[in-house]
Amino acid sequence: MDRSGTAHEGARPCPPVRRRRCVLAALISGLLALQPVLAQPRAEADGRVIYRVGAGDTLIGIGERLLDPPERWRDVRRLNRIADPTRLVPGTELRIDPDWLRGEPSGATLGSVGGTATLDGAPAVAGAVGREGSRLETGADGVVVLRLKDGTSLVIPPASAVRFERLRQYLGTESTEARIAVERGGIETRSEPGRRRTLQIRTPVATAAVRGTEFRVRAGEATTAVEVLTGRVGADGPGGRADVAAGLGAVARRDGPPRIETLLAAPALAGLPARIETPAATLRFAPVEGASAYRVQVALDEGFTRLLADTRGPAPEVAVVTREDGPLHLKVRAISAIGLEGRESLARLEVAARPEPPLPIRPGERAVVFERTVALSWAEPAGIGSFRVQVAADPGFATPLLDTVVGSPGASVELPPLATGTATWWWRIASVAGTGTTARTGPFSAARTFEQRPAGTAPSGTVDDDRLELSWPPLPGHTWRLQLAGDAAFATVLREVSLDAPRVVLEGLAPGAYWTRTRSVDAQGVASPFGPAQRFEIRSLLRSAAGAPVRSGSGVPVELQDRR
Secondary structure: OOOOOOOOOOOOOOOHHHHHHHHHHHHHHHHHHHHHHHOOOEEOOOOOEEEEOOOOOOHHHHHHHHEOOHHHHHHHHHHHOOOOOOOOOOOOEEEEOHHHEOEEEOOEEEEEEEOOEEEOOEEOOOOOEEOOOOEEEEOOOOEEEEEOOOOOEEEEOOOOEEEEEEEEEEOOOOOEEEEEEEEEEEEEEEOOOOOOOOEEEEOOOOEEEEOOOEEEEEEOOOEEEEEEEEOEEEEEEOOEEEEEEOOEEEEEEOOOOOEEEEOOOOOOOOOOOOEEOOOEEEEEOOOOOOOOEEEEEEEOOOOOOOEEEEEEEOOOEEEEEOOOOEEEEEEEEEEOOOOOEEEEEEEEEEEOOOOOOOOEEEOOOOEEEOOOEEEEEEOOOOOOOEEEEEEEOOOOOOOOOEEEEEOOOEEEEEOOOOOOOOEEEEEEEEEEEOOHHHOEEEEEOOOEEEEEOOOOOOOEEEEEOOEEEEEOOOOOOOEEEEEEEOOOOOOOEEEEEEEOOOEEEEOOOOOEEEEEEEEEEOOOOOEOOOOOOEEEEEOOEOEOOOOOEOEOOOOOEOEOOOOO
16 A cells, blocks of 8 residues: 555555554564564674664573573673563664674685695685585695685695684674684685684694784694784694794794794895796895795796795795796795794796797807808797897897898808907897787897907018018917918918917028918817918029128119019
């Protein structure tokens, strides 16, 4: 019936004489319909729970329905100063201590699952719910992130096994009571301060209990490690109780009192590169004072559920092995001598290692070239159609002599003429995947060096009668070989000498034309090609009885014949 008294469609009309009675019946029916809603407790800001009394409620009935044990209705009576527990006025608000409420079985929801993990023997999947009595196990690469209904986050790291012994939710509150047994491995928790119900982490050696904090627990055969990052944790074991504040850790033992010490500082990772251009790399960071080992996790996601590695080792280094390009996340902790893991550092880096660079072949590392036109070659990776090749006079390739893309595994470079001595060059190669606008150049190979040296130098010198005095530019660390021939093709070598210095004197030469050339030899025995030949001529002179050249009045030796 609407406010005008007209009956709605399908409703039985109410005679005018009974209209007041019908309205009263409708009001009662409405109140009864609201009763289940009004009878639910709600939490207040001060932590108290408010229960609004409904029609027919009694304290004994409220106790049987909501309280644990039901006899706590007497506590509710005292708290609210109720004279008659059997007569409650509907709409009255009763204050109830949340610790008096009865818990209902709750669950832990699997938020994310990485690697291998099982829940009650079946493969664990995101969205599944662990109940009281459930057992969760992670493999060597497995990580599971759980969430309780009150927002508490639990991380089960690799090689761990936990059992949910108690999971209870309490009416009218967001609080979850949880007791989790760590049978093997560890657990990491994050819970907001101020929770009303206890979170207990139990191991075979100790039990850690908190109401809101961030801490880690690891179970060993004879010890349990507790590391507190925020808040405070009470850890009870056979050797006594440890009250562990933020920034401290404790190792509980079966055979003695717990050991408490300050957590080690977070490792400094600022020096790690932001980009990796190789599929496998070892990255090193500064050691942490007091550390005996380090734990390093490498993951594909910032939640560290898609782990690539979870290792412990004595050296402050990160081993990175990847199968694909993209972002990579690192988590590093220093480990103390008693096995406590310290505060952690996080880092993000980018892997850009693909397409992988070809393997350079020629010139090899520290090869020596004497030609100005140098052939470059490299192995041809499968599926790569073009390559980018660079040659430069500096290892940073700031001003490349050559920077080009070629379609085959080979190229050549024209080196500039040597001004003096030798020159060192660097070269590298990169693969180019795809073509046109989709082409993508991978990282360069490691740069290789080669040395450019001059071929043998044509000697210069003077002719004095039957004596040749020759010299050529020095080359540090080298020796030389010199040849003397009677023809330009050096078909007939008249003399060949080894020299420690770039000079020589040849005496007793018969009149005629001669050609000379040199080659250099380094300390490793690498010899250069012979350089260009130089022509010299020994003239036939008129000599005295003593064998000395006869000179004209102007002092010029007199030749016996004209050789022009």
